[in-house]
Amino acid sequence: SGTDSWNRSWGQTLSLNIGHSLGDDLNLRSITAYNDFHDRIQQDTDFLPANLSMIARDLRLRTLSQELRLEGQWGLADWLAGVYADSSENDLRNVSQRGPFVQELRLDQSSRTLAAFSHWNLHLTPDWTLSLGGRVERYRVGIDPRGDANQSRSWSSFSPKVALQYAFAEQNQVYLSASKGVRNGGFNVLSAATHYAAFEPEKVWSYELGIKGRTLEERLRYSLAAYYMDVTDMQVMQMPSPGVQYITSAASATSKGLDLDAEYLLSARWSVQTGLAWNRTRFDSFQDGRARYDGHHNPFAPDLTGYLGLRYDDPEGWYVQGNLVGSDKVYLDAANQYTRNGYALVNLSAGVRYEQWELSGYVNNLADREYDAVGYQNGFITVYSPPRELGVRVTWKL
Structure with a gap:
C-alpha cells in the first residue's frame, strides 16, 4: 500500500442528572448532557504499492441537550410529561484522491431539535394495564459547504405508542404493543457531486x-x-466505489421475527444464559440507477443470531464467564451479490469486584475464527474479521 491507513478518535461526555420532589407524588427531573467527539481517519483505497487512491477525513461533532421531565400519579394512573431540546455542530473536512485528481470538501452542519412527550400507564384492574404515549418533534438541519450554496431542511413528526399488558401471575405478563418511530432525515455531506442531496x-x-x-x-x-x-x-x-457513499430514502421494507432470551440459575453461583433471534427483513420496493431489488435481503441483516453463556459468581466478588455467539451470513449490498459468511465465536472473561472497582481480563474470538466481509463497497474491498483479542479492563463506578 502506498498510503498508511489509520483511525484516531477521542470523545468526552458530560452529564448532569438532577431530581427534585415537589410533594404529593410529583417529581421534577432535569437531564443536561454535552458530547464532544473528534474522529480522524486516513485510508488507502486502491490496495496497491502506488499511491493511486485514498481518503482522509477529519470530523468533529459537538452536541448539547437538555430534558425536563415531570413525573407523578393521578388516580389509577402514573404518568410523565416533558420537553427536550438539543443543538449540534458538525465540522467536516474530507479529502479524496483518484489517480492525479484530488478533491477537498469542507462544510459545517448544524441541527436543532425541539420535542414534547408524554407517557401514561393506566391500571385498569390489578392485572390489566393500558399504556399510552406520544412524542411531537420538530427537527431542522442546515449545511454550509465551502464553494456551494447553503441549504436547510425541516421536518415535523408525531410518534405515538399504545400497549396493553396482562399480568397472568406474579412477575409474569403478556403484552401487545404498537408504536411509530422516526429516524431524522439529513444531507449527504460526503456527496458534493449531487450538491449534498437531502434524504x-x-x-x-x-x-x-x-x-x-x-x-x-x-x-x-x-x-x-x-x-x-x-x-x-x-x-x-449506497457505496458504489471506495470513498464514495451516499444515503437514499426511496425504499420500503418489511421486517418480522422472533426473539427469545432466557437465564437459568443452576445454583447459587452458577447460571446459564441463552438467546436466539430469527429475523426476516426484505425490501418491498427499492430501485437505484442500475436495477430493482424488490424482495432482496436488506444489507447487514442476518436471518439468525444466537448466544449461549455459562457464568460462575463467587461470594468473594470474582467471576468467570464463557460465551458462544453466532450469526448467520449477511449480504453486503442491495443486489445480494456479496456476503459475509456466518460465524460462531468463543469469548472468555474473568474478573473481580471490590467496592466501586472492577478488574477483568478477556479473550474474544478464542479460536481466531475468520469471517471476512468479501466484496464490501460494491466488490472493491475485503473487510477482515477481528482476530483473537486479549485485554484487561479497569472500571470505577461513582
Whole structure:
C-alpha cells in the first residue's frame, strides 16, 4: 500500500442528572448532557504499492441537550410529561484522491431539535394495564459547504405508542404493543457531486406480541416476543466505489421475527444464559440507477443470531464467564451479490469486584475464527474479521 491507513478518535461526555420532589407524588427531573467527539481517519483505497487512491477525513461533532421531565400519579394512573431540546455542530473536512485528481470538501452542519412527550400507564384492574404515549418533534438541519450554496431542511413528526399488558401471575405478563418511530432525515455531506442531496426521514410502524417473566421459584427469567415492522422511506447506504457513499430514502421494507432470551440459575453461583433471534427483513420496493431489488435481503441483516453463556459468581466478588455467539451470513449490498459468511465465536472473561472497582481480563474470538466481509463497497474491498483479542479492563463506578 502506498498510503498508511489509520483511525484516531477521542470523545468526552458530560452529564448532569438532577431530581427534585415537589410533594404529593410529583417529581421534577432535569437531564443536561454535552458530547464532544473528534474522529480522524486516513485510508488507502486502491490496495496497491502506488499511491493511486485514498481518503482522509477529519470530523468533529459537538452536541448539547437538555430534558425536563415531570413525573407523578393521578388516580389509577402514573404518568410523565416533558420537553427536550438539543443543538449540534458538525465540522467536516474530507479529502479524496483518484489517480492525479484530488478533491477537498469542507462544510459545517448544524441541527436543532425541539420535542414534547408524554407517557401514561393506566391500571385498569390489578392485572390489566393500558399504556399510552406520544412524542411531537420538530427537527431542522442546515449545511454550509465551502464553494456551494447553503441549504436547510425541516421536518415535523408525531410518534405515538399504545400497549396493553396482562399480568397472568406474579412477575409474569403478556403484552401487545404498537408504536411509530422516526429516524431524522439529513444531507449527504460526503456527496458534493449531487450538491449534498437531502434524504427524507425514515418511518417505521412496529407491532409486538410477547410474554416475559420469572418462574420455577424465580430461577428462570425468560422473554419471548414476535414482531412485525413496516418501514417506509427507508434510508439505505449506497457505496458504489471506495470513498464514495451516499444515503437514499426511496425504499420500503418489511421486517418480522422472533426473539427469545432466557437465564437459568443452576445454583447459587452458577447460571446459564441463552438467546436466539430469527429475523426476516426484505425490501418491498427499492430501485437505484442500475436495477430493482424488490424482495432482496436488506444489507447487514442476518436471518439468525444466537448466544449461549455459562457464568460462575463467587461470594468473594470474582467471576468467570464463557460465551458462544453466532450469526448467520449477511449480504453486503442491495443486489445480494456479496456476503459475509456466518460465524460462531468463543469469548472468555474473568474478573473481580471490590467496592466501586472492577478488574477483568478477556479473550474474544478464542479460536481466531475468520469471517471476512468479501466484496464490501460494491466488490472493491475485503473487510477482515477481528482476530483473537486479549485485554484487561479497569472500571470505577461513582
